[in-house]
Amino acid sequence: MLGIEELRLLFEDYLKENHFDQRPTALYDPVNYIMGIGGKRMRPVMSLLACQLFDRDVTKALPAALSVEIFHNFSLVHDDIMDAAPLRRGQPTVHAKFGLNSGVLAGDVMLIYAYDYLRHSPLKSAYAEMVNTLSKVAIKVCEGQQYDINFEQQTDVSLPAYLEMIEMKTAALLAGSLELGALAAGAGTEDRFHLSEFGRLTGIAFQIQDDYLDTFGDPEKVGKRPGGDIVQNKKTCLIIRALELADDATREQLLTLYGSSDYPPEEKINRVTDLFIQLDIPAFLKALRNQYQEQAYDHLDQVKAPADAKKILFDLAESLLVREL
Amino acid sequence: MLGIEELRLLFEDYLKENHFDQRPTALYDPVNYIMGIGGKRMRPVMSLLACQLFDRDVTKALPAALSVEIFHNFSLVHDDIMDAAPLRRGQPTVHAKFGLNSGVLAGDVMLIYAYDYLRHSPLKSAYAEMVNTLSKVAIKVCEGQQYDINFEQQTDVSLPAYLEMIEMKTAALLAGSLELGALAAGAGTEDRFHLSEFGRLTGIAFQIQDDYLDTFGDPEKVGKRPGGDIVQNKKTCLIIRALELADDATREQLLTLYGSSDYPPEEKINRVTDLFIQLDIPAFLKALRNQYQEQAYDHLDQVKAPADAKKILFDLAESLLVREL
Structure with a gap:
C-alpha cells in the first residue's frame, strides 16, 4: 500500500522515463518545459490512488496518470494563451517564453499524446472506455473554459450556472483522473x-x-x-x-x-x-x-x-x- | 458501387445530421462555421472510397470520414492562427472572424471530437486501431507543421528534408484517411x-x-x-x-x-x-x-x-x- 508521497515519486520517475526527446525540438522543448515546472501532480496521484483501491499493482495506472497530467498541462498552456497570462507556477508561461505559435502547437501535440498514452495501459479490455472517458472529460473542460470566458462579460451569472462552469472546467478532470485510474485496474x-x-x-x-x-x-x-x-x-x-x-x-x-x-x-x-x-x-x-x-x-x-x-x-x-x- | 460525387453528397448529408448544436454556442459556432465553408471533402471521400474496396456498405466509414474531416479543419484553424492568415477558402478565418481565443478553443474541441467520432464506427473490433491510427497521423501533422515553421527561417533546407516535411504535414493525413476507412470496413x-x-x-x-x-x-x-x-x-x-x-x-x-x-x-x-x-x-x-x-x-x-x-x-x-x- 503506497501513500501519497510515494505515489507522487513513482509518477515523477515515470515522467522522467517518458521525457519527450522526439524531434523537432522546437515542438517538444515547450512540452518538456511545462511538464517539468512542477505542480503538485494532484491528478496523476489521484489516478494511482484510484487504481490502488482495486489492484495493489499501481504501475498499471501509470500510463493513465501520465495521460491526465499531459491533458491538464495542455489545458494550462492554451488557457494561459487565452488569458494572456505571463506567469504560471512562478515561471514564464509557454507562449511568453516560446511565442504564441509554439504555445498553440505544443498544446495540440500534448492533447494528442494525452490520448496516445492510454495505449500503453496494460489492461487492453478497458482501452475503449478509457479513450471515451478522456473525450467526455476533455469536451467538458473546453465547454467549461468557454462558459468561464462568457461569464467574464456577464453581470447576471447565477450561482448554479457558475457552479456548473466550475464542475466542467476543473471538477470534471478530477473525476476523470479517478475514473481512468479505476479503469486501468479493471474496476x-x-x-x-x-x-x-x-x-x-x-x-x-x-x-x-x-x-x-x-x-x-x-x-x-x-x-x-x-x-x-x-x-x-x-x-x-x-x-x-x-x-x-x-x-x-x-x-x-x-x-x-x-x-x-x-x-x-x-x-x-x-x-x-x-x-x-x-x-x-x-x-x-x-x-x-x-x-x-x-x-x-x-x-x-x-x-x-x-x-x-x-x-x-x-x-x-x-x-x-x-x-x- | 458509389462514385466520387455520390460519396461526397452522402458525406455532406452525414455532416448536416451531425451539426454541432451543443452549448455554449460561442464554442460551437466557430466549429460549424469552418466545417460549413466547404472545401472539396477530399479526405472523407477517400475514407469512404477505402471502405468501399472491402465492404459495399460505405455508411460504416461515415464516422471515420467525419473524424478525418474534423481533424483536417482543426489543423486549418490552428495553422491559420500560426500563419496569421486572414482568409481561408475566400472567407474570413476563424480567428479573424471570432477572435484568437475562439480559434484556439474551437480548434481544441474539434481535435477532441475527431477522436470522439471514431466511437460511432460500427466495427467495434477496429476501434483501438482506429484511435491509434488517428494519433499516429495527428502527431505527424503537428511535427510537420513545426518543421514547416522551422524551414521558413532556414536557407539550407535539403530536398529530402522538405519532402519529409510535406509527407508529415499533408500526405500523412491522406494516408490516414484511407487507413481509417479501410479499418472501418475490417480490412x-x-x-x-x-x-x-x-x-x-x-x-x-x-x-x-x-x-x-x-x-x-x-x-x-x-x-x-x-x-x-x-x-x-x-x-x-x-x-x-x-x-x-x-x-x-x-x-x-x-x-x-x-x-x-x-x-x-x-x-x-x-x-x-x-x-x-x-x-x-x-x-x-x-x-x-x-x-x-x-x-x-x-x-x-x-x-x-x-x-x-x-x-x-x-x-x-x-x-x-x-x-x-
Missing part, C-alpha cells in the same frame, strides 16, 4: 461511478473553498493577503451569491465597487467584504462547501474497496478541504 | 499498408506538382498567374532543388532575388524562372512527381479488392495528378 461501473462522483463533488467543494479563502481566509494559513479576487473584480461564488441576495441599493453599491478601479485596493476590499458579511455570505458558502464535501464522502463510502486504501484517498481530500474554514 | 494489415502507402505517395506527388504548377503551370488550366510562390519567397521544391544544384554565382543570384522585395514582381518572376530553367528544374520535378505517382499506383495495384472499386480511387488520384504537366 466495475458502479465503483467507477461513485469514485467519479467523489472526485467531482470534491472538486466543486474545493473551488467554493478557494473562493471563500481568498477573501475570508487566515492570511497566515492561506499564505497571501486576503482580497485579491475583489481587487481583480474576479467572478467568484461570493460576488455572484451577494448579487443574487442583495436588495437594489446594496446591489448598486456592489456593482459600483466591483468593476471599478477608482478605489484604493484596501478600501475596496474592506467595503466589499463588509457587504459580503452583511449579506451573510461566509456562513452560506461554508455550508455550501460542507454540503458538497459530505456528498463526496458519501460516494467514497460506497466504493467497494479495502478500507486502508480508501483512507488514503479520504486523507487526500481532507488535505484539500480544510476542516475549519 | 487486413497488408491491404491497409498498401492503401496507406498509396495515399502517402499520392500526397507527396501532388505537393511536388503543386509547387511545379505555381511557376510552370498553364495559367488557363491552373486558374492563376504563375509565380505567386516566387513573389512571396515561398520555400518550394523548385527553389530548394535549385539552391542545391546551383554553382556559387548562381546560388548568390538566387538568394539575392529570393528574399528581396526590391524587384518589380514580373521581373523577379522572370529572372528566377529563367534560372530554374537553366538548372533544368522543371524536368527534374516532373520526373520526381512521376516517380512518386508510379510508386503510388504500384501500391494500389497490390490492394486485394475488386477492380471496379479500385478504379474509382485510381480516377480520384488521376484527377489530382494531371497526366501532362
